[in-house]
Amino acid sequence: MTVLFYVAATVAVFATAMTISRLNAIHALLYFIVSLFAVAMIFFLLGAPFIAALEVIVYAGAIMVLFVFVVMLLNLGREAEEQERHWLQPGAWLGPVALAAVLLLELGYVLAQGSGAPATAGAVSPREVGRVLLGPYLLGVELASMLLLAGLVGAYHLGRRDKDAAR
Amino acid sequence: MTGIQLEQVLVLAAVLFVLGMKGLLVRRNVLFMLISIEIMLNAAGLAFVAAGARWGQADGQVFFLFILTMAAAEVSVGLALVLQLHQQFKTLDADAAAELRD
Numbered sequence: 279m280t281v282l283f284y285v286a287a288t289v290a291v292f293a294t295a296m297t298i299s300r301l302n303a304i305h306a307l308l309y310f311i312v313s314l315f316a317v318a319m320i321f322f323l324l325g326a327p328f329i330a331a332l333e334v335i336v337y338a339g340a341i342m343v344l345f346v347f348v349v350m351l352l353n354l355g356r357e358a359e360e361q362e363r364h365w366l367q368p369g370a371w372l373g374p375v376a377l378a379a380v381l382l383l384e385l386g387y388v389l390a391q392g393s394g395a396p397a398t399a400g401a402v403s404p405r406e407v408g409r410v411l412l413g414p415y416l417l418g419v420e421l422a423s424m425l426l427l428a429g430l431v432g433a434y435h436l437g438r439r440d441k442d443a444a445r
Numbered sequence: 446m447t448g449i450q451l452e453q454v455l456v457l458a459a460v461l462f463v464l465g466m467k468g469l470l471v472r473r474n475v476l477f478m479l480i481s482i483e484i485m486l487n488a489a490g491l492a493f494v495a496a497g498a499r500w501g502q503a504d505g506q507v508f509f510l511f512i513l514t515m516a517a518a519e520v521s522v523g524l525a526l527v528l529q530l531h532q533q534f535k536t537l538d539a540d541a542a543a544e545l546r547d
Contacts, residue, residue, distance in 0.1 A: 280448040287457045298468030324498040329506050348524045402503045410503040422514040429518030436525035
């Protein structure tokens with residue numbers, strides 16, 4: 279288990295270091311998604327399978343897709359095609375694919391063991407998380423919903439295209 | 446939590462946080478600064494979950510959910526600001542928006 283943690287931690291640190299040093303935004307996002315996968319693996323090893331799933335679905339899924347959308351929006355132009363051709367070179371995606379392959383091997387190893395990490399004594403089931411979330415932390419959930427509403431309104435207001443509107 | 450020490454996870458969270466902070470300080474591209482903030486938030490969440498797993502409580506995971514919510518709201522507003530910046534200055538350089546200073 280400790281070896282698995284070390285492998286995932288190494289992948290996470292390396293992918294994060296690559297993220298903050300890339301010049302191309304899409305390359306950086308690819309490495310960051312791999313880093314999020316590695317952190318999700320660590321969550322799984324820590325006995326938090328619910329959080330591991332959320333990390334992949336919400337963080338690597340929704341939030342990163344938002345980033346990719348904006349990058350694509352900003353790159354409208356003739357040089358975008360040239361960039362696209364440049365991005366498809368093997369050097370661009372070999373690094374993330376290799377790191378993701380390490381995580382895939384690790385996942386396969388955990389599943390082949392039969393006794394996954396969530397079976398350990400320290401595992402916290404999603405049922406318990408839900409009970410605590412909607413129990414003592416109910417006020418926090420309400421505040422989070424207000425925060426999300428504020429974020430939605432703010433993003434809509436800031437993202438408007440019309441320039442003559444009063445700001 | 447078999448075999449993994451709490452200190453190891455906390456050190457990993459600290460390393461990830463420092464990497465994110467380095468990215469935030471070094472990069473001048475607004476998009477990369479946003480990504481660096483995401484890295485820092487993720488590292489903080491990792492520390493929360495590790496501490497929750499240490500004591501076998503669900504509170505750490507609950508706080509990770511709150512961090513996730515906050516990150517989603519922050520990214521939506523931040524990316525809208527990035528779009529506005531690109532629209533007005535035709536660049537993603539954070540120093541281009543420094544005219545408030547003058």
